Amino acid sequence: MENKIHFQYLIDGDDFTRAGEASSDIKSKLKMMNINPDAVRRVAIAMYEGEINMIIHADGGTIDVDVYPDKLTMVLKDTGPGIPDIDKAMEEGYSTAPDNIVSLGFGAGMGLPNMKRASDEMEISSVVGQGTTVTMTVLF
Amino acid sequence: MTIQELIRQDQFEIINEGSDLSREITEPFCCDLLSVAMGNAPAGCAWCTVMANMNTLAVASLTEAGCVILCMGASADDNMKMKAASEGITLLRTDRGIFETALGIYRNLHEKDQL
Ligand SMILES: Nc1ncnc2c1ncn2[C@@H]1O[C@H](COP(=O)(O)OP(=O)(O)OP(=O)(O)O)[C@@H](O)[C@H]1O
Numbered sequence A: 001m002e003n004k005i006h007f008q009y010l011i012d013g014d015d016f017t018r019a020g021e022a023s024s025d026i027k028s029k030l031k032m033m034n035i036n037p038d039a040v041r042r043v044a045i046a047m048y049e050g051e052i053n054m055i056i057h058a059d060g061g062t063i064d065v066d067v068y069p070d071k072l073t074m075v076l077k078d079t080g081p082g083i084p085d086i087d088k089a090m091e092e093g094y095s096t097a098p099d100n101i102v103s104l105g106f107g108a109g110m111g112l113p114n115m116k117r118a119s120d121e122m123e124i125s126s127v128v129g130q131g132t133t134v135t136m137t138v139l140f
Numbered sequence B: 001m002t003i004q005e006l007i008r009q010d011q012f013e014i015i016n017e018g019s020d021l022s023r024e025i026t027e028p029f030c031c032d033l034l035s036v037a038m039g040n041a042p043a044g045c046a047w048c049t050v051m052a053n054m055n056t057l058a059v060a061s062l063t064e065a066g067c068v069i070l071c072m073g074a075s076a077d078d079n080m081k082m083k084a085a086s087e088g089i090t091l092l093r094t095d096r097g098i099f100e101t102a103l104g105i106y107r108n109l110h111e112k113d114q115l
C-alpha cells in the first residue's frame, strides 16, 4: 500500500518521566494532518494507555503506527512477561500493578477497557514469558 | 465561568497559567485514579485531585480538561511544573479538600443567583 504514512516509536521501559511522549507526538502529528479531532483524541488516549502498560507491566518495546486516509492502525509490541489470562486482564478493575505504581495514580484496572472503548478494533496476542502485542485500529 | 475568572477569585495558588484562560469551565471533576479519569473526565472540567505528577498532566491534556487543581496540600515538583508550562495547562493548588474545592466551583457555576 502506497497510501500510508508510517511512524515508529521506541518506548523505554525504565524511563517513567518520558511516558506519554509517543502519544503526545502522534497527537500533534495527526492534528497537523487535519484528522478529525474526535479520532485524534481517541488515538491519543488508546496509545497513552498502551504506552503506560508497556512501561509498567513490560519492559518497553515498540509502537508502529500506520496512518491511512480513512483510518490509523497501531501495533504495540513488547517482550515483557506476557498476559496469562487476556479475558481477565480486559475486565474493568483487574490490575496487577505493584504498590509503587499505584501510588502514582495507576492501577485502577481501566487502561485496557479504555483502549477498547477508544478504538474501533482491538486485538491482543500474548505469550507468557515472551511478550504481548496489542493491535488497535481507529477509523477517522 | 472561565478559567481566568476562576483564577481571579484568589482562592488558589497559581502554579501555572495555561495557554487558553478564556475557556469556559464545564464542571468540577473529582478523581485520583488516572485511567478512571482518562475514561471519564469531561472536556473543559476543573479536575480536582491529590495525584500530583506528570501523568496527571498527560491525562488532563488528553481529555482536554480545563484546568487541574491539586487539593489537600498536594504540590507539584519541578518536572510537573515544567510540563504544565510546556503543555499550556492551567495548574492550581489549594490546602482545601477535594470535595470542598469542587463544591465551591460547582456553586460558582450553578448557584450564582442564590448566593
Ligand atoms: N503489556 C502488558 N504486559 C503484561 N501485562 C499486561 C500488559 N498490559 C496489561 N497487562 C496486564 O493487564 C492488567 C490490566 O491492565 P489495565 O491497563 O487495564 O490496568 P492497569 O494497567 O493495571 O491499571 P490502569 O491502566 O487502570 O492504571 C494489568 O494489571 C497487567 O496485569
Ligand SMILES: [Mg+2]
Residues within 6 Å of the ligand: A049, A052, A053, A107, A110, A111, A112, B035
Ligand atoms: Mg494500564
